[in-house]
Amino acid sequence: MNEKTGQDLPAPITATAPPPKQRSKKTLLAHLLLVCSTLYFMKTYYFDQNLPSYSSSIHNCHHHDEEVIDFAEAQKSLCPISPKIVPEQYDEFKDTVDKILFDPDFRVKSAEKLSGAVQIRTEVTDKTKFLPLDDPSFAPFVDFHHYLKEQFPLVHKSMTKEVVNEYGLVFTWDGADPSLKPLLLTAHQDVVPVEWATEDQWSHHPYSGHYDGEYVWGRGSSDCKNLLIGLMESMELLIETGYSPKRTVILAFGYDEEASGVIGAKKISEFLYERYGKDSMYALIDEGSSGVIAMEGQYFASLATGEKGYLDSMITLTTPGGHSSVPPDHTSIGIMSTFISLIEKTPFKPSLPSYNPLLGMMQCIASYSDEMAPALRQTILNADRDETANKKLIEYLSNDKLTKYLISTSQAVDIIHGGIKSNALPESVSVVINSRVNVDSSVSETQDKIAGNLLLVANRFDLGVVVNGITIKEPTANGLFNYTRSTPLEVAPISPHSGEMWDIYVGSLRHVYEDLVYGEQLEGKPVIATPGMSTGNTDTKYYWDLTKNIYRYQPGALSDSVSLGGIHSVNENVLFQGHLNIVAFYYEYIRNVDSFSSEQ
Known part of the structure; x- marks a missing residue:
């Protein structure tokens, strides 16, 4: 099922043979798991009123001026139940x-x-x-x-x-x-x-x-x-x-x-x-x-009405070679490691717009569940209209990876190649970063963030940068970053x-x-x-x-x-x-x- 764009990373420039092509595996929340695991996560985490830290924190941050929504009205306006249809004849x-x-x-x-x-x-x-x-x-x-x-x-x-x-x-x-x-x-x-x-x-x-x-x-x-x-x-x-x-x-x-x-x-x-x-x-x-x-005394069927976007970012760094007995302060592998570290230290900011189907699903559950904590219920029901409620909900969804990546663009460094011999300085190192694009973002926005990280590292080490064939920073004697995006797919309507x-x-x-x-x-x-x-x-x-x-x-x-x-x-x-x-x-x-x- 689902997954399905992927990109093979070319071998480093100095490699003696191309590496075997690798399949981009499904993320943890693959298409079937997505809905069910989200429901399960909410069932075992959000809806468990026996979690003191959760209950107290919701209570402490609940604002008295947050609109109190009538549940019957929520059911009618946010999650009406479609009439059952018995076929004619x-x-x-x-x-x-x-x-x-x-x-x-x-x-x-x-x-x-x-x-x-x-x-x-x-x-x-x-x-x-x-x-x-x-x-x-x-x-x-x-x-x-x-x-x-x-x-x-x-x-x-x-x-x-x-x-x-x-x-x-x-x-x-x-x-x-x-x-x-x-x-x-x-x-x-x-x-x-x-x-x-x-x-x-x-x-x-x-x-x-x-x-x-x-x-x-x-x-x-x-x-x-x-x-x-x-x-x-x-x-x-x-x-x-x-x-x-x-x-x-x-x-x-x-x-x-x-x-x-x-x-x-x-x-x-x-x-x-x-x-x-x-x-x-x-x-x-x-x-x-x-x-x-x-779940919680009710029965839900969740139909996936959207899919995240997709992008593979292929980045190759080339630097001068030489004998490893006289190395520079930072080899290409070391520099690429700095870039990877920066990528992982700067995740994409989560967001939950009103049109994200995840919010629609949560509001349906909140509208009908008999056992959800009242403060949480109101937060979910208000999240599409109240900025404070939206921020609180984002905070809780961000606490676990089962839901974190339903409200943010992901970035996973999945493939890396570099070096050919233990006593030779690596002249080329390449990585692939796989991203799943959030519903209110785009391929270009994802690319720009990664390219921005790349430029920071390039400036630090005095390296050139080329992004999709366009020179952003001229190559130097120290080397060049070449960023090529692959298999881009915008967020599904x-x-x-x-x-x-x-x-x-x-x-x-x-x-x-x-x-x-x-x-x-x-x-x-x-x-x-x-x-x-x-x-x-x-x-x-x-x-x-x-x-x-x-x-x-x-x-x-x-x-x-x-x-x-x-x-x-x-x-x-x-x-x-x-x-x-x-x-x-x-x-x-x-x-x-x-x-x-x-x-x-």
């Missing part, structure tokens, strides 16, 4: 939905479909985007396409299948009304490689697709072949039961999402843009956060979390969760949908021009704790009830969009 196809969710035979057959998909090793690496498309490493994608055709014959018969850039898949189900904008549903075929040194840590073989009656195990089971297979199952059942959509439905499956999506989703987006044009899609729904989390499109999506989720699957467990309480924020990036970054309605979420299971399902690690797995929820949801959602949407 539901009784006519209720048996099919019940079969999806509760029939043992269907469950086994569905598990076999996902298991078979997991068994096909559609791995990609950072090198994938540089390979010719006839490279043997792409052969598993051909096998995967054959598998889909075998398992979903009606989809292949009734929907138009198109192959984009050799292995990308686009399935189009033409609607009866061509004037309506198509609904775009996406997933990715590829998976991250298995680290075979960890094979003995897996409960089952990484590509077994083992089904134990409760979970399906294996690479891709939760990231995200479960979503892809779930979408295909939903379409197959809709066709089988005679449904014909009014609005065109498009399935788009890239094949290198785990390696930045350059040859997969990017090419598919260009293909769709050429055919349909700008702002041509009704909505786009991709992988992301999943399921429902129980924030999708709306109100209005008809949102209400239909959330209302459909509520019906599946509340009426069909978890009714008794929810104790009659609603599932409350909130906006959410991701620090990682998904394939959605290529589709911004096609729609403003982009949501990163997949139906899943109900839980009271955080579980990543081994994504990108050992023992990747998916709770199979969550997979069935995907199938049932999209079986209903397609119908609901046709029945209840008035948007063109």
